[in-house]
Amino acid sequence: MTSATQTIELKDWRLSPEQIPPTVEPQFDADERDTLRERIKQQLKAQDAVMVAHYYTDPDLQQLADETGGHVSDSLDMARFGHDASEQTLVVCGVRFMGETAKILNPEKRVLMPDLEANCSLDIGCPPDEFAAFCDAHPDRTVVVYANTSAAVKARADWMVTSGSAIDVVRHLQARGEKIIWAPDKYLGEYVQKETGADMLLWQGSCVVHEEFKGIELADLKRQHPEARVLVHPESPASVVEQADVVGSTSALIKAVHEIDAPEFIVATDRGIFHRMQQAAPGKRLIEAPTAGKSATCKSCAHCPWMAMNSLDKLAHVLETGAGEIYVTPDIIERARRPIERLLEFTAARNQQVLGNNDA
Numbered sequence: 001m002t003s004a005t006q007t008i009e010l011k012d013w014r015l016s017p018e019q020i021p022p023t024v025e026p027q028f029d030a031d032e033r034d035t036l037r038e039r040i041k042q043q044l045k046a047q048d049a050v051m052v053a054h055y056y057t058d059p060d061l062q063q064l065a066d067e068t069g070g071h072v073s074d075s076l077d078m079a080r081f082g083h084d085a086s087e088q089t090l091v092v093c094g095v096r097f098m099g100e101t102a103k104i105l106n107p108e109k110r111v112l113m114p115d116l117e118a119n120c121s122l123d124i125g126c127p128p129d130e131f132a133a134f135c136d137a138h139p140d141r142t143v144v145v146y147a148n149t150s151a152a153v154k155a156r157a158d159w160m161v162t163s164g165s166a167i168d169v170v171r172h173l174q175a176r177g178e179k180i181i182w183a184p185d186k187y188l189g190e191y192v193q194k195e196t197g198a199d200m201l202l203w204q205g206s207c208v209v210h211e212e213f214k215g216i217e218l219a220d221l222k223r224q225h226p227e228a229r230v231l232v233h234p235e236s237p238a239s240v241v242e243q244a245d246v247v248g249s250t251s252a253l254i255k256a257v258h259e260i261d262a263p264e265f266i267v268a269t270d271r272g273i274f275h276r277m278q279q280a281a282p283g284k285r286l287i288e289a290p291t292a293g294k295s296a297t298c299k300s301c302a303h304c305p306w307m308a309m310n311s312l313d314k315l316a317h318v319l320e321t322g323a324g325e326i327y328v329t330p331d332i333i334e335r336a337r338r339p340i341e342r343l344l345e346f347t348a349a350r351n352q353q354v355l356g357n358n359d360a
């Protein structure tokens with residue numbers, strides 16, 4: 001192993017505070033909301049468009065997607081829904097890699113997003129050129145990337161995985177004797193490595209939302225709520241994951257709230273998911289896992305600043321103007337499709353349900 005390789009391996013891709021925008025949640029009064037909803041509904045019909053929204057987006061958007069025949073889910077399921085939909089325009093409410101994945105799987109369709117600045121710290125923290133250099137330095141390893149990456153990074157990968165499929169794919173590769181490069185989320189990578197024992201070289205990226213959940217404060221909160229079950233997304237640090245009753249993707253956590261017989265749940269993922277959880281299990285109490293509090297170090301405070309960029313007014317604007325279209329070059333589409341389709345074929349062969357079983 002060369003010293004140049006070590007330098008690449010050891011780099012911490014955590015974003016600086018200046019790279020993280022403030023979380024600004026959309027605020028509309030009832031009249032504004034009604035007007036915007038009507039404008040959007042008219043445009044969806046007029047433009048042969050359908051909404052697909054992520055669980056972390058504003059509840060108004062999730063509700064509108066439900067009401068207009070759209071879909072609310074996780075990123076891969078959003079893309080697959082878009083593929084099956086008859087509409088020619090997909091309006092993706094989420095973050096940029098979700099729009100790109102929708103475009104990769106549906107290149108013949110127009111893909112719009114309310115705000116093209118809506119990114120993801122995992123995507124930002126895995127620049128394609130640096131990542132390619134990292135892969136080039138380890139040619140003996142199979143490249144496995146998480147869904148939360150740019151189209152260009154996916155184009156350099158052998159496999160794309162989701163949080164719901166990562167362990168199975170890595171076990172499969174391990175059984176074939178393959179060594180792995182994993183990117184970009186180090187916490188999810190550590191979790192998968194611990195579960196599988198696979199030989200994984202981990203890119204050092206992180207999610208600004210999940211990284212802020214705190215193990216010591218979570219233990220305190222559990223003592224205050226002894227009946228609560230703890231649900232944790234595996235992008236969280238190990239000190240949080242190890243206290244979980246359920247570790248899983250967004251869809252798995254929603255399912256857990258519905259199925260587990262408990263009155264309270266402490267939830268360590270973006271609180272945008274509470275809207276769907278409340279629908280799935282009305283009457284159950286949902287408590288945010290601690291992020292050290294707004295007066296302390298938390299920057300996102302359990303809500304993704306980029307997901308919060310999606311709003312009714314921006315959605316109306318892009319539908320009315322055609323702004324916010326996602327473009328991916330044909331060359332990248334062709335190469336990025338391969339790792340995604342490999343995952344789809346792998347899960348289909350195992351008769352697994354990919355839909356609703358992954359995350360971003």
Ligand code: SF4
Pocket residue numbers: 095119120121122148207208209210235270304305306307360
């Ligand atoms: S919650 Fe984290 S992983 Fe999800 S989009 Fe935001 S920064 Fe990315």
